Amino acid sequence: MGKVAKSIAEVVTNGLCIGCGLCEAVTHGRVRMVMTDTGALRPTPADAFEAEEEKRLLAACPGVAVEPRPMEAPRNDLVWGGYSSLAYAWAGDPELRFRAATGGVLSALAVHLLKSRQVDFVLQVEADPKAPMRSRWTLSETPEAASAAAGSRYGPVAPLAGLMAALERGQPFALVAKPCDLSAVHRLSKVDERVDRLCRFRLVLVCGGQSRLGKSRDLLQDYGLSEDEVTLFRYRGHGNPGVTRVETRDGRAFEKTYREMWEDEAGWQLESRCKLCPDALGEAADIAALDVWPDASPSGEDAGFNGIVVRSAAGEALVASAVAAGDLVLGEALTAAELTAFQPHQLRKKQALKARTEGLAQAGMPLLAAPGLRLDALAAAAAPESQARERDGALLRARQGRFSEPLPGEGGET
Ligand SMILES: Cc1cc2nc3c(=O)[nH]c(=O)nc-3n(C[C@H](O)[C@H](O)[C@H](O)COP(=O)(O)OP(=O)(O)OC[C@H]3O[C@@H](n4cnc5c(N)ncnc54)[C@H](O)[C@@H]3O)c2cc1C
Ligand code: SF4
Ligand code: SF4
Structure with a gap:
């Protein structure tokens, strides 16, 4: 393992910041997450932390290290990590199931936690009502608010900018976020005892990568729209996968199918950090939810089915309680091999990471530490030619x- 970044500025300048928002939270907003002109959220300024703040941030930042949360799971898979059960699942409420990104599992669990008063609020993200193409963090205090936040937001969003507001309430809460966000929260728990005491449930979406805002701007450009005309920007949902839909103030609506939106990978504008992501499967979560299309490709619309990876005793208890209340429906059990067949892109990336890291090390770049994420063993199963290609490609x-x-700089767009 080579060197890791020694400062947040180094994280950012080496493309390792995913814009999780922890920098804003730890500085209580003195450093803000600002949209750069390349369409990414970055801490701004990124070189003006107090020594104690930076120490805390480096202990948690997902641009420095990523690690699973140890949960003594009874089963372990080389690709998917520790788990206790795998199954199909969907929301018990048909309206939520329809509206949500996939089958509404994450929203159904958030709604259930609030209805059953197991938590006081849920830290999650939603479309920004003032700028619907963008997204923001929110603390949902009612089942209705958690339900309204359903849907995948594929552009930049900083869920952890809300983490201090959540911790400072001193009440039990749940968090729904991406795998990189949850790893940061787990690592923060080692230096902030409030995290494990208050953040009772951690729910995650399996993640193929976060697009920069340019991906969404390109869509508006296709329709000749400016951002200030937009009143709704929904990436998917209202069906599974549902269409990407944009509505305007003057009553027009524009739609693209999921396939039209994502078929050209060259246009995804993924963050650099995503290309190096050692855990996109949520190994720091109690429950991870994913799409279950063969080869990651929907053949049409369906009623909405998630796969779930339950990783902890808290996750199992939550599933049991949500099923008993009718908030969640469990389908057939799945195997880890079936999950991998749903997500071949995740396997390919995981197998490539050791070689990519070696290429970056050769170029003298700071690296991401990934203890417990089995990158050596994953690489050992990959073809040597593909490893050489990945190494040389990363170096180049x-x-x-x-x-x-x-x-x-402070001049970035907000
Ligand atoms: C950037 C991105 C990439 C994805 N890549 C894959 C993939 O490769 N494979 C796969 O199986 N699934 C992927 N998904 C997940 C998939 O789109 C569904 O979100 C997931 O299956 C959960 O579905 P659901 O119906 O339970 O979610 P919902 O019930 O609709 O709930 C979604 C929850 O996620 C939260 N959320 C939405 N977007 C974000 C975000 N950007 N950051 C943090 N929290 C967010 C919402 O606040 C809400 O609580 C991706 C999602 C995103 C946002
Ligand atoms: S803590 Fe989050 S916002 Fe701050 S540098 Fe790291 S990834 Fe970026
Ligand atoms: S691919 Fe990894 S780094 Fe990128 S958004 Fe997803 S979990 Fe975060």
């Missing part, structure tokens, strides 16, 4: 500066 891209970013 690093030398071309394609992982590098300027330090964000």
Whole structure:
């Protein structure tokens, strides 16, 4: 393992910041998450932390290290990590199941936690009502609010910018976020005892990567729209997968199918950090939810089915309680091999990471530490030619500066 970043500025300038928002939370908003002109949320300024703040941030930042949460799971899979059960699942409420990204599992569990008063609120994200193409964090205090936040937000969002507001309430809460966000929360728990005491349930979406805002802007450009005309920007849902739909103030509506939106991978504009992601399957969560289309490709619309990976005793208890209340429906059990067949892109990336890391190390870049994430064993199962290609490709891209970013200035767009 080579060197990791020694400062948040180094995280950002080496393309390792995913914009999780913890920098804003730890500084109580003195450093803000600002949209750069490349369409990414970055802590701004990224080089003005107090020593104690930066120490805390480096202990948790998902641009420095990522690790699973130890949960003594009874089963272990090389790709999916520790788990206790795998199954199909969907929301018990048909309206929520229809509206949500996939089968509404994450929303159904959030709703159930609030209805059954197991938590006082849920930290999650939603479309920004003032700028619907963008997303923001929110503390949902009612089942209705958690239900309204259903849906996948594929653009930049900083869920952990709300983490201090959540912890400072001193009440039990749940968190719904991406795997990188949850790893940061787990690592923060080692330096902030409130995290494990108050953040009782951690729910995660399996993640193929976060697009920069340019991906959404390109869609508006296709329709000749400006952002201030937009009143609704829904990436998917209202069916599974549902269409991407944009509505405007003057009553027009525009739609693209999921396939039209995502078929050209060159246009995804993924964050650099996602190409190096050692855990996109949520190994720090109690429950992870995913899509279950063969080969990650929907063949049409369906009623909405998630796969779930239950990783902890708290996760099992939550599933049992949600099923008993009718908030969640469990389908047939799944195997880890079936999950991998639903997510072949995740396996390919995991197998490539050791080689990519070696390429970056050769270029002198700081690396992401990934203890407990089995990258050596995953690489051992991959073809040597593909490893050499990944290593050389990462080295070349690093030398071309394609992982590098300027330090964000105060001049960024908000
Ligand atoms: C960027 C991104 C990439 C994804 N890639 C994959 C993939 O490769 N494979 C796969 O199986 N699934 C992927 N998904 C997940 C998939 O789209 C569904 O979100 C997931 O199956 C859960 O469905 P659901 O119906 O239970 O979610 P819902 O019930 O609709 O709930 C979604 C929950 O996730 C939260 N949320 C939405 N977007 C974000 C975000 N960007 N950051 C943090 N929290 C968010 C919402 O606040 C809500 O609580 C991705 C989602 C996103 C946002
Ligand atoms: S990933 Fe999060 S903690 Fe790390 S630099 Fe970016 S905003 Fe800060
Ligand atoms: S791919 Fe990894 S780094 Fe990128 S958003 Fe998803 S979990 Fe975070």
